[in-house]
Amino acid sequence: MIMMKKTARSNAYTYALVIISFIIVQLLIKGGYISSSLQGQLVPICAYVVMAVSLNLTVGILGELSLGHAGFMSVGAFAGVVACISLENVIPITLLRVIVSMITGALCAGVAGVIIGVPVLRLKGDYLAIVTLAFGEIIKNIINCLYVGIDQLGLHVSFLTDANSLNLAPGGRVLIDGPLGITGIPKLSTFTMGFVLILITLFIVLNLIDSRAGRAIMALRDNRIAAESVGIHVTKYKMMAFVTSAALAGAAGTLFAMNFSTIIATKFSFNTSILVLVFVVLGGLGNIRGSIIAATVLTVLPEMLRQFNTYRMLLYAVVLILMMIATNNDVLKGHLENLRERLLPANYRKGKKGAENG
Amino acid sequence: MDKAIKPETKLGPVPSTNIVPESDGGQVPVLETRDLGIDFGGLTAVTGFNMTVDRNEIAGLIGPNGAGKTTVFNLLTKVYRPTRGTILLDGRDTHNMTTVKINKAGIARTFQNIRLFSNLSVEDNVKIGMHNHINYGMWKGILRLPSYWKGEKQAHERAMELLSIFDMQDLAEKKAGSLPYGAQRRLEIVRALATKPLLLLLDEPAAGMNPSETAELMENIVKIRDTFQIAIMLIEHDMNLVMGICEKICVLNFGKIIAQGDPDTIRNHPQVIEAYLGKKREGEVRC
Numbered sequence: 129m130i131m132m133k134k135t136a137r138s139n140a141y142t143y144a145l146v147i148i149s150f151i152i153v154q155l156l157i158k159g160g161y162i163s164s165s166l167q168g169q170l171v172p173i174c175a176y177v178v179m180a181v182s183l184n185l186t187v188g189i190l191g192e193l194s195l196g197h198a199g200f201m202s203v204g205a206f207a208g209v210v211a212c213i214s215l216e217n218v219i220p221i222t223l224l225r226v227i228v229s230m231i232t233g234a235l236c237a238g239v240a241g242v243i244i245g246v247p248v249l250r251l252k253g254d255y256l257a258i259v260t261l262a263f264g265e266i267i268k269n270i271i272n273c274l275y276v277g278i279d280q281l282g283l284h285v286s287f288l289t290d291a292n293s294l295n296l297a298p299g300g301r302v303l304i305d306g307p308l309g310i311t312g313i314p315k316l317s318t319f320t321m322g323f324v325l326i327l328i329t330l331f332i333v334l335n336l337i338d339s340r341a342g343r344a345i346m347a348l349r350d351n352r353i354a355a356e357s358v359g360i361h362v363t364k365y366k367m368m369a370f371v372t373s374a375a376l377a378g379a380a381g382t383l384f385a386m387n388f389s390t391i392i393a394t395k396f397s398f399n400t401s402i403l404v405l406v407f408v409v410l411g412g413l414g415n416i417r418g419s420i421i422a423a424t425v426l427t428v429l430p431e432m433l434r435q436f437n438t439y440r441m442l443l444y445a446v447v448l449i450l451m452m453i454a455t456n457n458d459v460l461k462g463h464l465e466n467l468r469e470r471l472l473p474a475n476y477r478k479g480k481k482g483a484e485n486g
Numbered sequence: 487m488d489k490a491i492k493p494e495t496k497l498g499p500v501p502s503t504n505i506v507p508e509s510d511g512g513q514v515p516v517l518e519t520r521d522l523g524i525d526f527g528g529l530t531a532v533t534g535f536n537m538t539v540d541r542n543e544i545a546g547l548i549g550p551n552g553a554g555k556t557t558v559f560n561l562l563t564k565v566y567r568p569t570r571g572t573i574l575l576d577g578r579d580t581h582n583m584t585t586v587k588i589n590k591a592g593i594a595r596t597f598q599n600i601r602l603f604s605n606l607s608v609e610d611n612v613k614i615g616m617h618n619h620i621n622y623g624m625w626k627g628i629l630r631l632p633s634y635w636k637g638e639k640q641a642h643e644r645a646m647e648l649l650s651i652f653d654m655q656d657l658a659e660k661k662a663g664s665l666p667y668g669a670q671r672r673l674e675i676v677r678a679l680a681t682k683p684l685l686l687l688l689d690e691p692a693a694g695m696n697p698s699e700t701a702e703l704m705e706n707i708v709k710i711r712d713t714f715q716i717a718i719m720l721i722e723h724d725m726n727l728v729m730g731i732c733e734k735i736c737v738l739n740f741g742k743i744i745a746q747g748d749p750d751t752i753r754n755h756p757q758v759i760e761a762y763l764g765k766k767r768e769g770e771v772r773c
Contacts, residue, residue: 332628346606359589449495
């Protein structure tokens with residue numbers, strides 16, 4: 129029971145971190161302490177946090193390096209926005225429509241996850257990484273050549289042609305215009321929605337990890353042969369982790385897209401996948417709380433460094449390297465430990481010292 | 487996945503034809519192999535392996551290095567697909583089964599080079615062994631429905647019960663990878679037991695243990711057999727252990743069985759002595 133308590137406590141800290149940060153930011157906004165440029169970053173931060181947490185499920189928990197996570201984000205983004213615009217008349221309540229759009233985005237990304245997962249999860253290690261990278265690029269290029277329009281007859285889809293070949297009836301609207309992407313997106317995403325999505329993501333991922341299925345997934349990561357020998361179905365649990373991860377990335381994509389008025393496929397390139405991977409690696413593989421913090425800090429950081437203008441990206445790189453060194457440095461960790469002991473209440477210190485002496 | 491017998495390709499395993507389980511009053515052996523064999527390319531690793539393991543029997547598989555002992559275990563658990571022959575598990579043909587299905591059907595094993603889930607806790611390792619005996623799905627786990635709590639509670643209790651065989655309850659929260667070598671070997675046995683097997687395969691359980699640990703292990707193996715009423719088959723180089731607890735011993739050399747029988751038969755079998763000690767020259771007196 130103590131073990132369960134331990135994970136439960138750690139999870140509670142993670143939820144508390146997110147909820148308290150949300151409250152603080154809300155208060156700061158009310159007080160007018162947050163610049164408008166930073167306020168514009170809030171929804172992308174939420175989207176990146178969800179991306180990082182979901183990628184951590186694949187990379188940290190399942191132990192397979194995926195370099196195509198942005199592909200699922202773009203599937204979710206485009207599917208979600210198309211659903212949102214198409215349902216404008218069907219579901220007049222904005223909130224409900226956004227929820228439906230996110231679910232659509234998540235489902236489409238999940239389906240993409242299944243389609244890609246079947247061939248990809250047969251591979252291992254570097255090969256799997258390279259193939260996910262390729263699939264990420266394939267998704268980007270498919271959406272780049274995709275034309276979708278809507279009129280009273282329903283959705284029209286055309287591939288590799290142009291917007292005219294959609295044959296829309298008069299009054300119809302082009303939704304996805306190939307390389308031009310989607311324009312005129314209703315900006316419906318709010319910080320609160322992002323916050324709720326993070327909570328839902330945490331709920332799904334943390335509870336999945338601490339359950340029968342999660343243990344099976346981690347068993348595959350640690351030793352596939354042993355996992356098979358105790359009767360764990362390899363493909364099933366690999367797919368479970370991969371598809372859950374993809375679906376959550378899809379929901380994040382919808383959230384992300386509905387924060388901008390225009391979205392194009394090339395926005396979700398290899399760079400985005402790597403960016404999210406950096407969040408995960410920096411936050412620690414398998415460490416969900418670390419992913420949240422890393423995603424937040426590294427999204428805000430370029431904004432903070434704006435005053436350095438030309439040297440911004442250089443400084444970003446330097447900070448990144450310093451953080452990597454710092455988080456892997458035992459001496460520094462020791463100092464932090466000392467600091468924490470000094471700051472914590474005296475009874476804790478006594479208890480610890482007593483334990484050391486005894 | 488229970489397909490009818492597939493049309494055989496050249497490389498595929500030969501189907502068992504007209505196999506009727508020998509049922510002499512319900513005493514079907516837990517394991518029966520008939521003419522089991524595997525070739526790797528042109529190399530015959532194991533051939534003509536015929537062996538039966540009865541209920542509640544401790545059987546030993548011995549032989550010099552490279553004789554094919556671990557290969558036999560890998561054949562039984564379908565890590566390798568046999569090129570020839572039949573494996574009957576509790577009278578059932580295992581011809582179409584995968585490693586996962588073999589485990590569900592009742593064979594659990596440990597590995598020569600320890601394969602634990604080293605980043606997970608000792609308790610989680612045992613719970614993973616119980617994977618197919620805790621039954622709640624992914625969403626029930628995520629949504630924390632009552633079946634989750636029930637399943638987890640049972641799993642926790644049973645894990646502690648199993649760990650207590652080796653007095654390892656106190657280590658439950660430790661990371662499996664951080665345990666000392668002997669404890670890791672014991673944990674592997676516990677994890678295998680958690681799958682509720684009919685037959686437990688132990689691949690060199692005493693490797694790296696000192697004599698007193700080995701003696702304790704011998705007691706425990708017998709205890710496990712008596713408590714769980716299962717058959718155990720073990721590969722071991724420690725002759726004290728093998729001769730001490732095995733009721734049937736099978737000696738393998740160059741992929742072939744050279745002798746089979748009770749410990750006394752094996753001890754005095756000329757071919758076994760030859761395989762282990764070399765051929766006696768004419769007129770030489772062996773000390």
